[in-house]
Amino acid sequence: MQDPDTSYARWLEGKLSEEELEALQKSGDLESLTAIVHAMDSLELSSLDRGASYERLKKKLPKTSAVAKPTGGARPWLWIILAACTTVALVWYLSTRAKGEVHMAQNGSIENINIYDGTVIQLNDGSTVKYSYGQEDQERLIQLTGEAYFNVQKGAPFIVSTENGSVRVLGTQFNVRAWGEDLYVECYEGSVQVTTSNQEESSVLTPGQAVKIKNTEMRDVQPIRGKLKPEWLAGSSRFVDESLTSVFDELQRQYDVNVEFGGSTQGFSGIFAHDDLEEALRGICLPLGLEWEISEDQKNISVR
Amino acid sequence: MSESICQESTYRSLFEQHAEALRNFMYYKTGNLQGAEDLMHDAFVKLWEKCASVELEKAKSYLYTVAHNLFLNQVRHQKVVLKFEQRRYSDRDTQTPQYLLEESEFKRKLEEAIAALPEGQREVFLMNRIEKLKYREIAERLGLSVKAVEKRMHKALQQLRKISPKL
Incomplete structure (x- = not known):
């Protein structure tokens, strides 16, 4: 015999035995219970305006313990605009339930995109992402140019397609860098499958592994050394034997500057931070014996 | 890093x-x-x-x-007042003013009755009805047994049933 102290609760989940259901119908309580349930279905909590709420929170934060984020500290208005844009975009998306949407992070900023299924995409400077979700259970398709970090909710297959190959996952965290002819994928949680654009090669990455595709040629899987997230999310860019052209391209995106550079066959390995242009240039140029000059308005840089 | x-x-x-x-x-x-x-x-x-x-x-x-x-x-004797948004339905325009009035009156009574529930029951009831969580999920979040959650839910419904309109 089932517990009568829980019968209403089990009725809601359709778990009453036939006898119990019959007894409930006879008691006449069913009508009033149904009315309550229907009324509750028409109620919802007003949603939180996260952008505005975050601004209110910031006023309450103590100033001292702050290790301010470069863009946030130097240009607080940027965060406000970014927050407003993200919120507006999200609200608009939820209200229209459009099938696809394009997001682009302006140079000098990171954009957070919250999709309604709980998936979060963090988009690096100057990168563009377009997503189109089908009906439930159908594929979630993302087209990416540039770099983004994905925290994917479990569900239908999630596919990131880029110029040089695609990444297919179920629910995980990973970083995709797809500039020019390179594709570089790091896996932080779960597992992902990386395939070249000509479909000829494919690798499965597990947490702590990374793989690079250059001109549709897949390199060996490499370990990523002791880190929880890609560096750019913490305000710096890291390179392992990348061409100087890609390094300066990244510098241009991060600092919103113009770099004049004659070109070189040298490769660069190292890190530069996003909050100090002078320091970043020193870190790149000094080890390679290059000279640099920054224009007075801080907008143009020439490297020799 | x-x-x-x-x-x-x-x-x-x-x-x-x-x-x-x-x-x-x-x-x-x-x-x-x-x-x-x-x-x-x-x-x-x-x-x-x-x-x-x-x-x-x-x-x-x-x-x-x-x-x-x-x-x-926090001081616990604050009076609990709940306010929900009314979801918009497309058929709203076609409903009679009388019906809408009764509906909003019922909604007000319901909010009062939910506010008057003991905290444990209210929490379980709203997590289930608004957040759409399963009893098992609520039990996990609150560190209770499923049975305890079902009992709270049953008691909450028992209370709320009393304000239901006579149709």
């Missing part, structure tokens, strides 16, 4: 992920929307102060624990 909560981009993404759910959770306990947002903010302030010592993976449970403790410390 590993990621730290002290980094504003990380801190902010934690806010994006958890702020609303945490605010709602506090709301089910307090029944006060502004107060719930304040408690949520206070928990995030604590997280900022402790950003160097809290691991990223533990941030979520840290936030919930702190918010819950802040709630317990």
Whole structure:
């Protein structure tokens, strides 16, 4: 015999035995219970305006313990605009339930995109992402140019397609860098499958592994050394034997500057931070014996 | 270089992920929307102060624990007043004024009755009806048995049933 102290609760989940259901119908309580349930279905909590709420929170934060984020500290208005844009975009998306949407992070900023299924995409400077979700259970398709970090909710297959190959996952965290002819994928949680654009090669990455595709040629899987997230999310860019052209391209995106550079066959390995242009240039140029000059308005840089 | 909560981009993404759910959770306990947002903010302030010592993976449970403790410390005799948004239905325009009036009167009574429930019952009832969580999920979140959740739910429905309109 089932517990009568829980019968209403089990009725809601359709778990009453036939006898119990019959007894409930006879008691006449069913009508009033149904009315309550229907009324509750028409109620919802007003949603939180996260952008505005975050601004209110910031006023309450103590100033001292702050290790301010470069863009946030130097240009607080940027965060406000970014927050407003993200919120507006999200609200608009939820209200229209459009099938696809394009997001682009302006140079000098990171954009957070919250999709309604709980998936979060963090988009690096100057990168563009377009997503189109089908009906439930159908594929979630993302087209990416540039770099983004994905925290994917479990569900239908999630596919990131880029110029040089695609990444297919179920629910995980990973970083995709797809500039020019390179594709570089790091896996932080779960597992992902990386395939070249000509479909000829494919690798499965597990947490702590990374793989690079250059001109549709897949390199060996490499370990990523002791880190929880890609560096750019913490305000710096890291390179392992990348061409100087890609390094300066990244510098241009991060600092919103113009770099004049004659070109070189040298490769660069190292890190530069996003909050100090002078320091970043020193870190790149000094080890390679290059000279640099920054224009007075801080907008143009020439490297020799 | 590993990621730290002290980094504003990380801190902010934690806010994006958890702020609303945490605010709602506090709301089910307090029944006060502004107060719930304040408690949520206070928990995030604590997280900022402790950003160097809290691991990223533990941030979520840290936030919930702190918010819950802040709630317990708060003066408990505040009167609970619940206010929900009325979802818009397309057939609303075609309904008679009389029906709409009765409906909003019923909604008001329902909110009062939910506010009058003991905290444990209200929490379970709203998590199930608004958050659409299963009893098992509620049990996990509150650290109760499924049976205990079902009992609270049953009692809540027993109370609320009394205000139901005579159709």
